[in-house]
Amino acid sequence: MPDPTRAARTSASDTAYALTKDLILTGRLPGGSLISEGEIAHRTHLSRTPVREAFLRLQSEDLLELHPKRGAVVVPVTPGEAEDVLELRQALESAAAARLAGRGLAPRHEAHLRELVDDQRARAAARDVEGFAEVDEEFHRAVVDASGNALSSKFYGTLTDRQRRMSVSALVPRPERLAVLADEHAELLGLLLDRDAAAFAVALAAHLTGTHQPGGAAGRDGGAA
Known part of the structure; x- marks a missing residue:
């Protein structure tokens, strides 16, 4: 039986992922910018947990570099x-x-x-x-x-x-x-x-x-x- 809680969390993570990725690809978050989970959580009206999951996905795509307790840095195109x-x-x-x-x-x-x-x-x-x-x-x-x-x-x-x-x-x-x-x-x-x-x-x-x-x-x- 599907877990509705997990499905909701996945949907929330997708929302945070889509917003953050769009900010990066459009240059509104240029390379070297520091972004926190709290900022994206505030923009999307989500908790930090799905935002953290979204950040991990973006790190795997080489778009973010995560720094514990500091936030994430947008990886520039060298x-x-x-x-x-x-x-x-x-x-x-x-x-x-x-x-x-x-x-x-x-x-x-x-x-x-x-x-x-x-x-x-x-x-x-x-x-x-x-x-x-x-x-x-x-x-x-x-x-x-x-x-x-x-x-x-x-x-x-x-x-x-x-x-x-x-x-x-x-x-x-x-x-x-x-x-x-x-x-x-x-x-x-x-x-x-x-x-x-x-x-x-x-x-x-x-x-x-x-x-x-x-x-x-x-x-x-x-x-x-």
């Missing part, structure tokens, strides 16, 4: 980790483009990617950085999913949290660039439709470098993605 994420994204998305060059982009995937670009344009017009970053992640993940490589899709999914945090960090200082970024995504989609994997890889590299490496040409111009 420059080395960011470089690793970009390298993996370049490899996985370029491999997806190469596979799609052989088989073509299915109509349903094309329609989905076009919808995401339209969504990005709307969020750019509203200067909705958090929303744009979320749709940006979905767009790039959809490219990998469209290739039909289930292993690549599964692995790419493990980069989602880091990708969103990096994008928000890059976009917050320059929301005026969001419309340009939507155009870049439309260009990437066009290259997939042209089955030009080589040009896609080059455009993607410039897209990512301009976002996260200030020394790049696009970065000096204020690019982000």
Whole structure:
């Protein structure tokens, strides 16, 4: 027979987990921030027990570092980790483009990617950085999913949290660039439709470098993605 007390505690823990994770991924709790169980308990109107469980989950995901009697520190994305994420994204998305060059982009995937670009344009017009970053992640993940490589899709999914945090960090200082970024995504989609994997890889590299490496040409111009 199900234990209603345990079920309620699990639901409460999920609530605390979702709120805290959203605060981290959207940059409202930037790397290095100290957060206590009491603060989240107050925000969610919960006891500390489910919050503690939520913090343990976030620690296992390398988003929080727990310090007994002090609280938890948001783990920052280090420059080395960011470089690793970009390298993996370049490899996985370029491999997806190469596979799609052989088989073509299915109509349903094309329609989905076009919808995401339209969504990005709307969020750019509203200067909705958090929303744009979320749709940006979905767009790039959809490219990998469209290739039909289930292993690549599964692995790419493990980069989602880091990708969103990096994008928000890059976009917050320059929301005026969001419309340009939507155009870049439309260009990437066009290259997939042209089955030009080589040009896609080059455009993607410039897209990512301009976002996260200030020394790049696009970065000096204020690019982000």
